[in-house]
Amino acid sequence: MRRRDFVKTPLIVAGAAMVGKAGLVSGLLGAGMAHATQRAGVPDIALNNGMKIPQLGLGTWTLRENATACVRAAIESGYRLFDTAQMYGNEKQVWEGIKQSGIARKDVFITSKISTNSMRNPPQRDSIDKSIELLGGEYIDLFMIHWPVKDRIQETWVTMEEYVRKGLIKSIGFSNFNPHHIETLLKYAKVKPVLNQIEIHPYHTQEPNVAATRGYGIAVESWSPLAQGKVMSDGAILGIGKKHNKSAAQVTLRWHIQRGLVVIPRSKNPKHIAENIGIFDFELSRDDMAAISGLNRSERVIPGADPDNFSW
Numbered sequence: 001m002r003r004r005d006f007v008k009t010p011l012i013v014a015g016a017a018m019v020g021k022a023g024l025v026s027g028l029l030g031a032g033m034a035h036a037t038q039r040a041g042v043p044d045i046a047l048n049n050g051m052k053i054p055q056l057g058l059g060t061w062t063l064r065e066n067a068t069a070c071v072r073a074a075i076e077s078g079y080r081l082f083d084t085a086q087m088y089g090n091e092k093q094v095w096e097g098i099k100q101s102g103i104a105r106k107d108v109f110i111t112s113k114i115s116t117n118s119m120r121n122p123p124q125r126d127s128i129d130k131s132i133e134l135l136g137g138e139y140i141d142l143f144m145i146h147w148p149v150k151d152r153i154q155e156t157w158v159t160m161e162e163y164v165r166k167g168l169i170k171s172i173g174f175s176n177f178n179p180h181h182i183e184t185l186l187k188y189a190k191v192k193p194v195l196n197q198i199e200i201h202p203y204h205t206q207e208p209n210v211a212a213t214r215g216y217g218i219a220v221e222s223w224s225p226l227a228q229g230k231v232m233s234d235g236a237i238l239g240i241g242k243k244h245n246k247s248a249a250q251v252t253l254r255w256h257i258q259r260g261l262v263v264i265p266r267s268k269n270p271k272h273i274a275e276n277i278g279i280f281d282f283e284l285s286r287d288d289m290a291a292i293s294g295l296n297r298s299e300r301v302i303p304g305a306d307p308d309n310f311s312w
């Protein structure tokens, strides 16, 4: 497919479609209609290849053996999206949680990412095969390039496309891509990238990258959506929470949702896991949204996590 075809692809990033008149999320609950209650009202975002991704999921970075229990708790609370990566070393434990929960494979959406190390050490197929095996042996819903490793992106992307053709990976995307990385990739990509997972939270709102990514018809997902816990003590966010009778975590996650972003908060605490999905019964006002966006200071939570200059 040519680059301009990507650009023309209508992206139904569902921000506008999600919030109904009453401010409650109606969403695009596809086959999961019967799961509506269990999913705690989590809407889907339409991807450019016809797939749908739940708009809220569980992040699993730093979870190890406890990932299994966290995933189980999350499924009980209504989560259906799980984000892991080769670099997290917990794909097996994440899958174990899904398996133990007894939920059908088709009812969960699993995302994983190829590590920078695997990108630098071809054949990348070995590590991709291993991810598929660790994640249940059937398929991965979305597989991403974790970081834009210089001079290794094209070979990795072309390899990932092979897996899409074989049906072993349903969709492919990337993480930590700036617009210039996307522009270059689109010149040779034959399979459309569906999503860019980037750092977004109230202290790093990333409006330009979000707009540019969407301009290519690619959905955007927020990593470290709670600024790794920093938002919890923010006076402005706590103040907005008081008005709505919601916690700082809930207000912040709702801000991501109303921006139309996919969001993947991480927690090892079952109470927080349940709290973080309780965000589909209230709506932030335009002023609330602007006040939270106004906290931006373009501050990264991980030192050195600059997509154009990282050391891992």
Ligand SMILES: NC(=O)c1ccc[n+]([C@@H]2O[C@H](COP(=O)([O-])OP(=O)(O)OC[C@H]3O[C@@H](n4cnc5c(N)ncnc54)[C@H](OP(=O)(O)O)[C@@H]3O)[C@@H](O)[C@H]2O)c1
Pocket (backbone or CB within 6 Å): 058, 059, 060, 061, 062, 083, 084, 146, 175, 176, 197, 222, 223, 224, 225, 226, 227, 228, 229, 232, 247, 249, 250, 264, 265, 266, 267, 268, 269, 271, 272, 273, 275, 276
């Ligand atoms: N692609 C990338 O390069 C990249 C980079 C970083 C992260 N990610 C992904 O994004 C996910 C989320 O980011 P993150 O893990 O960096 O951090 P995060 O989700 O922004 O914050 C996690 C922190 O917030 C706390 N927390 C969560 N819910 C809470 C609540 N309701 N009340 C109080 N504290 C709460 C957690 O503590 P408790 O455990 O005690 O609840 C934990 O310390 C990752 O797990 C990973 O899947 C991707």
